[in-house]
Amino acid sequence: MPSVITGAEIRTCLGDTTTTFKALVEGVSGVSPLRFHDTAKLNVTHGYQIDDGDVERPRRAAGWLTECVAAAAAQAGLDATTQRVTAIVGTGLRELRSVERFTADGVPVLPEELHFAAAVRAALPGVADVITVSNACSASGHALAIAADLLAADEADAVVVAGCDATTESMLTMIGRVGEEPTTSVRPFDRDRTGVLLGEGAAAVVVQPRGDGPLVLGVGLSCDAHHETAPDVRGIVAAMRDAHERAGITPDEVDLVLAHGTGTALNDPTEASALSEVFADVAEQPLVTGVKGAIGHTSGAAALTSLVLAVESVRAGWVPPNAGLRTAIDEAAGLRLVVDEPAPISGHAVVQVDAFGFGGVNAVCVIEVNP
Incomplete structure (x- = not known):
């Protein structure tokens, strides 16, 4: 049975939902020199970081998450004191930074700060359970399936349903090792x-059985365990077909695909x-289309970031171009x-949103957006 998205908000290097979508349509990229890190040591010089001050404050990812959950919950009119509300946060690295x-x-x-219960409850005090799902780069897609x-x-x-991640030196180090030039x-x-390149951000949506808003028709999952990273x-393909089957659609009904599109030698040709x-x-x-050329890999x-921007695209009547794409x-x-x-x-459109993670942890969402 489809569920309804009754509230949604994101934070990216380009701003909130409205400013991010506007920048995407205008072809703006949020890439900038890295802050807070020794770029010479890392062999990574740029990223898509959120500009939230010159001093790196503690638990930045948790802060963005709180903002997004508060905004999405307010849009949905949630009352966690009278409703049974659960929160599921998808993340690649939790508070590794x-x-x-x-x-x-x-x-x-503190150990409990490495998960996101406190960040969610700061925005929604009465929430019953907060579950953190660490499923690589498809984590918030898996959270939506749950x-x-x-x-x-x-x-x-x-x-x-939420997702968040901040830039970490651990991931930057890995990126710097696989490329000769930054x-x-x-x-x-x-x-x-x-x-x-890494992007920073958070996203939150509220899903309910009834209400007005885009429909989540189905989420397809696969865990092929083909390779640690490839x-x-x-x-x-299995995740895409699973998503279509769960959504009750055929491929010819899909109007738009928000691709995973990481700009890497293996992901792009495979996807x-x-x-x-x-x-x-x-x-x-x-x-x-895809958004990582403008906001990095979040x-x-x-x-969820792609999902929210897909909704904005259909409502606005314009699909942003793939930033950074010149010759396919x-x-x-x-x-x-x-x-x-x-x-x-x-x-009106049916949209497929792709998200793939290390270890073959794949999630594909299908949503329906009406005017």
Whole structure:
């Protein structure tokens, strides 16, 4: 049974939901020189960080999460004192940055602060349970799947689904080791892409069994365990087909795809090949865009961030272009990639949102947005 999105908010390097979407349509990128890190040591010089002051405050990710949950809950009119409300937070690294700072600089952190219960309850004091799901870069997509199950089983009246991650030196170190030269921007599906860069952000949506808003038709999952980091076409295709089956749709009903699009040598051709396979028999291909060229890879927040921006696209009637894409890779030759300028879209659309994580932990969401 479909669930309804009754509230939503995001934070990215470009701002809140409204300012982020406006910047995407205008072709603005939020990439900038890294703050708070020794770039020479890391071999990473740029990222998509949230500008929240010159001094790195403790538990930045938790702070953005609180803001997003508060805004989404207010839009939904949640009352956690009279409703059964559960929160599920998807994240790639939790508050790993707090552990790094404790180790390097002695900045205090409590074990319970590494999860996000306090951050959610600061915005929604009466929430019953807060569950942190650490499922790599598809974490908030998995959180949405769990929320749909909770509502279907009548175990909650509403579920706050969220995702958040901040830049960590651990991930920056890994990125710096796999490239000879530092990457200065993410260029999804581009022949001259040079790799991924981290983005910072948070997202929160409220889903309920009834109400006015976009419908979550289904979330498809797969865990192919093909490789520690390399994606697998078969696992991604399985997640896409699972999503379509759960949503009760066929591929020809999809109007728009928000791609995972990391700008990496392995992900882009694999995702493009999977999309080409799933939509092979569709006469009018769906539009395909992605947001990481403008806001970076926001890890655990990526799935929900794309979902919220997909809703904004349909409501505005414009799909933002793939930032950083100039010449598409061969594997994407048959896809309707949105390039250079925003593409028009009708006031009603079925949207597929892709999110893939290390270890083949994949989540694909299908939503329906009405005017």
